[in-house]
Amino acid sequence: MDSNRTNTTNVTALLNGSTIEGPNWTFTPSFTLFIQLSAFVNNGAMVVVFARNAALITPFTVYLFNLFASNFIVSIFFYSIELINELYSAWWLGYAMCTMFQYTSWVLTGSMCIAHGTIALNRLWAVSFPVSYRRYHKKRFAVAVIATLWISLHIIVIPGLVLDAVWYRPPMETNGCNINTDAPQAWLWFAQLVIMDTPVVIVVAVYPIICYKTIQRNRARVRPAGATGTKMASRRQRAPSTVSPSVRSDLEASVSVRAGGEKQIEHRMLCCRLPGVRRGNGHGFLALTLMTSTVLLCYSPASVYFTLYICFNIDVPGMFSKVMILYELAAVLDPIWFMLSLSSLRAAFRRTFIPCH
Structure with a gap:
């Protein structure tokens, strides 16, 4: 993905001792600037919402x-260096900044x-094992999981960056950053597969399983309309004769509504939110659907492209700029999708930025 991008800048100007050409505002740096500003505003707004609404913070x-904070940090550090790299014809930021660029990427x-x-x-756990999820999944557990992932990420990346900086990096005057x-090819393969490819595979593979589990749970929870109607009918037959005709007609009307409306309720539960979660609770099935669509559209093409490039030395002509455009959109779309699909997040956003609403 972004982190695998190869710098192909022209260093002829440096070799000739002349001034580096730039900045050159073509479509690529212009789009990167747009993504940077959009991601900064969107994700920064979500970080402020969480900071000002303590009740919004739940184990989920x-x-x-963590996602919004990651997008926000990327918009500040990675895209700033990436923008400079795209604007100028050669790398002029120095050795230490090149290492920083590799770290952020x-x-x-x-x-x-x-x-x-x-x-x-997390959603797979909630749907597949709801009892253990409610029992063990607390805020401290979620924080511990995220901290462990960040530590593991550094453990994987730092050795490769050190090897590159100390032994394997060629002169930037001729090769750029x-x-x-x-670093050794084995490290590149491992880092690409674990950090970039595995999360994409998980999201795409888990989604149909969650759909299947959701359908199963809703079918088990919703009683057949015919059985409901039969039970209620038998109750009506045993009802005391003292019940007035108007009350009895109301009971019959409610039975018919329940018998005809249960499948509609099931449909709404399946399409809008995960089973067993009350409306407005913030654990939307729609949110998961939109997130999966974003990963499939934005991350998958870049994951395939860079896996072929790093592991098999296959560079598909003309694909680099296209997959990068799609990849960069994810940081902008994430906060939009989650805010539109989660009512609790929308309410917190209104309280934070539209207090008189």
């Missing part, structure tokens, strides 16, 4: 906050991918 929304953008995978696994790093 801790994972959402692997650790920070990798945290975005891992955040999506963590949310998907390669944010793939020139």
